Amino acid sequence: MARRPLPRILSNGSAQLARSRELARTAADSATDVLHPLITIARGLRRLAAAGRRRWTETPKERRGALLFLVTSVILVVALVPYGPLLAAITLMAAAAWQGRDRAPAAPDGPDESQTQRLKSLYEALVPYFSTAEDPEPLYAHGGAWDKAFPTYAFDGGGRISHLVVRYPAYFTDGEAEARARIEHLLAAKSGRGREYHFTWDEEGNQLTLGVLLPLPVDITAQHFVTAPGETVLGFTDPTQVRRTLPLGFGEQQRDVPPVVWRTGLRSTEPHLLALGQPGSGISTLLRSLALQALRHGDVVIVDGGGTGEYACLTGRDGVLAVECGLSGATASLEWAATETERRLIAANRAHQAGHPPPDDTKRPLWILLDRPTAFTHLAAADDRKDPQSLLQVPLRHGRPANVTVVVADQLDSWEALSEPVRRHTRARVVLGPATADQLEAVLGVPPHTTPIDQIPPGRGYARLGTGPVHRLQVPATPNPFDDAAPEAHREAVLALLPPRTTPADGETVPEPDGTPGEPEPVPTEPEPQPAAAAPRPPEPQPEPAPDLTEEPLPDPVPVLTKEPLPDPVPTLTKEPLPDPVPVLTKEPLPDPVPVLTKPAETKRG
DSSP states (O other): OOOOOOOHHHHSHHHHHHHHHHHHHHHHHHHHHHTHHHHHHHHHHHHHHHHHHHHHHHSOHHHHHHHHHHHHHHHHHHHHSTTHHHHHHHHHHHHHHHHTSOOOOOOOSSOOHHHHHHHHHHHHHHHHHHOOTTOSSOSSOTTOOHHHHOSEEEEOTTSOEEEEEEEOOTTSOTTSHHHHHHHHHHHHHHHOSSSEEEEEEETTTTEEEEEEEOOOOSOOBOOOOOOOTTEEEEEEOOTTTOSOOEEEEETTEEEEEOEEEEEOSTTOSOOOEEEEEOTTSSHHHHHHHHHHHHTTTSEEEEEESSOSOTTGGGTTBTTEEEEEOSHHHHHHHHHHHHHHHHHHHHHHHHHHHHTOOOOGGGTSOEEEEEEOTHHHHHHHHHTTOOOGGGGGHHHHHHTTTTTEEEEEEEEGGGTTTSOHHHHHHOOEEEEESOOOHHHHHHHHSSOOSBOOOSSOOTTEEEEEETTSOOEEEEOOBOOOTTOTTSOHHHHHHHHHHSOOBOOOTTOOOOOOOOSOTTSOOOOOOOOOOOOOSSSOOOOOOOOOOOIIIIISOOOSOOGGGSSSOOOTTOGGGSSSOOOTTOGGGSSSOOOTTOGGGSGGGGSOOO
16 A cells, blocks of 8 residues: 655644744734834823822822812813814823833943953953064054953943953964963953853854853752663753753752763763762762662662761662671672672673573672772782772673673872772763862863862762763762761751661571470580599499490480480380389499480489
């Protein structure tokens, strides 16, 4: 059957709708221009009517009669005068047009005196960087015109620069990072400290655009983020950097915030993460946030090199395989992680060769979170043991096809102490807290296009995923719920996200013996008799030898040494009276070769 073509209303409906919207917008603009006088007169009439009503309300009641008589007399005189109604209508329209005019103050054509002085000082500060003696027509010169160098500018309510476009000569070395850094530092210092600025370099047009960034929200708490499996939210950034937003709750309110999403799994180009920062910058907060998100779809192994108990709230939770704080436990956990990675690779490879899908136990993500692994490096070197970082080579190199993700966090000063595999295979990078430009470039690969501020809140920093751009980052507040110094609302948010505690499979309680029938009584263990070597024993009458007890070894089923009920063939331990030929149950002590029959000697024949 031949396929029927779609109707034209469906095939090119979007183009027709766009054309219709454009025509409607053009018609509305034209009608507004044509009807602008009528709109102005109608607005003036409304204002005149409001003024008359207000005048009538303010007039005292005893004078309203006289006012009404005066208005009626004026209307009557106007009606009797030749051309009076026409002149009154023209006068009313003129007054309405005057009252309905746009009263918004006109924007000044240029900056005021203080703004002009600020732009001049900024221009003079840029002269040594953008001028040379060989330039015949310098754009920057002492005492020159600043308006040619700054074609666009804007100021905020405080009189400081909020937007500025700077033109610079073509011979300026805008391709060198050091030259750019000098100009950015100068503009940030002259425009006002305490704010973050974003710089956009246009090498083709020889222009530099300066913009002031709004502060990132610091009141975002830990919560369930609307993400797909394999997506992890590192934090939140500026709306101009990403094209995606997440709905977040702020108490009873809700608003959309742009996130920095890190994708892990089989198709990830940056499967592992390295986070560095100063003490108190929020590194532990970032790891707790990642752990809470990872527990929704996978398992987590945590190694805490700091040993401060920042992850004690995760101990024993469902999906948390281990929380280790010692060198031995960390080494054992990382050895198991390396073995598990190899097992997953082998199982997935066998399934691929057989043409089957990978097993289910290889699809569940496994996260390995390490906080300050360099602390274990010093301990291992002191004890002449294996460095735990050496065990990360297999999960780092082969973790992506095995659904194993490694997150390493450490202090910024320990950057050189990290092993080569850690620095080579962690392509996703995060730097939190104060850091110099050289440190940011060493960790992120490129310097950020923003200037840091003096007072940095916890969890603030920069993030770069692979070869992408550098984003400003604010980590959601995820404090330790056992920390009393943290806000109560933030701790409750973390507690609400914690998974339930895991019940051990062999956690059955063994009932204690209480003498009830049906339960075996414990057999007390008595010490074996030690022969006395020094004191000679007095002569005692020897009984007749019992061939079944002395000359032959004891049978294997010794009933007094087991918990099973006594068998029938041993009549000596039953409730019936003992037979006559057993002389060992007399009052005389038992001979030495039979120590096992000393206990039942209490039941004697009369």
